Amino acid sequence: MSSSHAKDPSFLGGRIPPEIESMSKNLKDVDQELFRKILKAVVSALEGKDCREVMKSIAESSVIPQERLSHIIAGMHRVLSEAIRIPTPVLKQEAFKEDLRELRIPEDFITDFCSVVFGNRRAVLEAAASQKDPQLPTVADFKWRVDVAISTSSLARALQPSVLMQMKLSDGSFHRFEVPVSKFQDLRYNVALILKEMNDLEKRSILKIQD
């Protein structure tokens, strides 16, 4: 029995992404200082920061041709993205190192990768990654007002309370609308029901996906 049958599949899955394969081919002649510079910039990028200036200065100050650099950067970005996707209970450090060794990545660089994936920067990277998920807008601001229409052009004695709501959403849009008192009761009841559902969901431990 060959040893490859006993090993779990790589954290990268069945097929190694092409940018990672080409990265390992291009890592020759890259010294640790340069590697660490690029790694720092890639981590910044994953956190959502703009690193065009940094990348530009790396490209200008290095002897390595730009095309090779772009393969390296793309590969490093992919390695980190894939590693961050997998929750830490599942991704074991030793297995991760083995997978990278199989890609013929030098040991020093493997250590550097580990310090990002298993270090204290990880939480920030995970938070930044979840921002990029498909999302619906959320309510950024919610103002309200209770009005009583005393009299109108159509009704001399209205005496009708109603709620005016103004919501500012995370996508920048505004929605202002009126909620008649009866509809408001409905709305309040439903929101309370939603909260109850959410609480019940958390209590049901079978839905906590354990690895």
Next chain:
Amino acid sequence: MADVDAVKSLSGLLNGIAQKVYYNNSDITEELLKTELYPELPQEEFKALHEKMKGLLKSIATADMDHAQLEAFLTAQTKKQGGGGVSAEQAAALSRFWKSQHIRVRESLLAQSRWEPSLRGLSWRVDLQTATSRGDAAHSGPVALMELELGRVGQDSEFVCLEFDEAKINQVLKKMTEIQESIDRIVHRT
């Protein structure tokens, strides 16, 4: 026999006027009402009847009369001399009509003074994220998706889709409690 028909026609007329003026039914026209309800009546007489009933309904509706006020009003109208008064029959028809329709008419009038879109409906669901393409979803909690239906009278609805996590729902619920307290204070006073 004639009396029953007269009563029916009058009720029909009042309902027709309500349909046109208060319930936004554009199919009802004055000509239609005449043809259906008073085919034998001369044109000017029908017009006069129509205008009179319309005017009376308007007074009753604008004042949002309660039972006592309506009785007083109708009694005064029956006592009027000349052509301006109403017959006992007409008063009875108006009274019957208002008893059954006043809530609906009032709603319609209130809606005429609503210029903002109102909340017409709400649907929601609670999801639990199990996986996402870019992040670690195992740590995220339940997510509520809400769809609000907003619209103005006579216009199509706009649907607004929103997402809430548990903390946000809690915040919103707190605000709703504040709103309820505010409403209770006002309703108590009036």
